[in-house]
Amino acid sequence: MLFEELVISIMKAVNLERTVSSPFHLIKGKKSGQTIQDIGYYRLHPYFAVMPKLDKNAYDEVIQSLFARNLLRPNEQVIDLSEAALGMKIPPSKLNGWKYRGNEILFLNRLSLIVQTLSHTSQSVYSFDPVHNAVDLQAWVKEYLVRIDFRDPGIAGRFKKELHDSLGAANVAEENKMMLMQRLTGLRLSGLTWEQIAAGKGLHTLDVQLEVIETLHAWLEVLESGDFPLFSPLLNGVVQRSSLTESAERTDKLFKQGLSLDEIAAVRQLKTSTIEDHFVELAMNDPAFDYTVFIPQDLFRSITKISAQRNTKRLRDIKEMLPQASYFQIRLALAVKEDIS
CATH class of the missing domain: 1.10.10 (Arc Repressor Mutant, subunit A)
Known part of the structure; x- marks a missing residue:
């Protein structure tokens, strides 16, 4: 799903009922009464908190583009979509924001640091600059690596196989999976920035970020099966077990x-x-x-x-x-x- 498609999907649900800023608050995961209420009223659970760090200026640029292309009609009170926008066919999405609420990034950060560490240590390289410096994240990963006996010569291969098999089973486009993999850093291989991936794909940075989030949601759904023991611990604190805040x-x-x-x-x-x-x-x-x-x-x-x-x-x-x-x-x-x- 592209970012503009996400915005229009939300707007279709609340057309003539909410302001143009309401999708912004929903996408960021604002826990106000209005936003939580709208999730239930309009069945917008998949889109909640899918981009907690969304920049308001970037969002406003997308809104102005919708106005410029006559997909949004001028209306100071509420969202007023044109017939062209209402008739847009938007492909189904694997987003599940209410379930993960932005915590898929915690999963990705853990994964990134684990992959970087195993790629180095499996080649007997024990000194490198970690891709993430957060103390709590590094402590979690260190504990995890000790638990799985990361010095075992075969552990990197088993981890790679679980990664390949589980991500391969995720029901999203292969191109999206590749964008996710391009974010990872390994021995003599640096992960790409959002901007670098977007430039290579000819996409907006917001599109790349959203499609990676969607890929993570589809992947997490596979991992929740419990069939991948090396990955199961990475889900701790990621999946929301309660439907309530x-x-x-x-x-x-x-x-x-x-x-x-x-x-x-x-x-x-x-x-x-x-x-x-x-x-x-x-x-x-x-x-x-x-x-x-x-x-x-x-x-x-x-x-x-x-x-x-x-x-x-x-x-x-x-x-x-x-x-x-x-x-x-x-x-x-x-x-x-x-x-x-």
């Missing part, structure tokens, strides 16, 4: 202990609005969430009916029709996983 998990535990919304806010010393965000997140992710604690059944059905009839999730539009409903109640109702008959 850490803060929402803490709120959920207190709620299950019987504390009210206000009591949880007091205990956690957080704003009530922040705890409300957590409940919206819970409603999105827990089919058994009991929304009736916060919304009467008839009001819940009125909210969801208006949303369906008007084909909108804009809170203001629904609020105008149901002034008796609070914004929190509207957000919660839209987030609940329930079939409405």
Whole structure:
């Protein structure tokens, strides 16, 4: 997936409902109530936090290009895609941002340092400048290398075979796999920069970065099978085991202990609005969430009916029709996983 395709995919989902900056916050993985809420409302889980270090100026350049090519129409309030943009065919993607949330880079950094080390030590070269200087990363890799007995003459070959077999099984283009491999450094072979790879492929740097992220997600999916024992430890701390953010998990535990919304806010010393965000997140992710604690059944059905009839999730539009409903109640109702008959 190219970066422009990513932006348009998100915009298609929120067209006429959100501002042009909303895809930026989603791609970076902003943990605001609005962004987390939109992930659930519009099923945008694959794209969350796929590029945590995305530069706003680079994003804005892409937006200006969409305007210049009449794919975006001028609208100061919301995203307004042209018919040409809405009709664009975008290929399926292996991105799984909600599952990895930017931690695929931790996997890649571990891999890079391990590959560099094994390529040198397997040739009896024990002095080199590490590609990563972070103390915690180096400590993790040193411990890992000791655990796998990196001085064993055959370990480098076994590691290489697992790398080849597992990456080969990843369901992405071979060209994308090659771009990922070009980032790795070995004995007498320096990894390429994003800019160097992009220049060689005739692509924008953002495209190369995104396609490598997509390759990592597809590769991690293969590695999660557990069939590659040398690679399994590299997944520690990379895969998100909970569908909730850490803060929402803490709120959920207190709620299950019987504390009210206000009591949880007091205990956690957080704003009530922040705890409300957590409940919206819970409603999105827990089919058994009991929304009736916060919304009467008839009001819940009125909210969801208006949303369906008007084909909108804009809170203001629904609020105008149901002034008796609070914004929190509207957000919660839209987030609940329930079939409405």
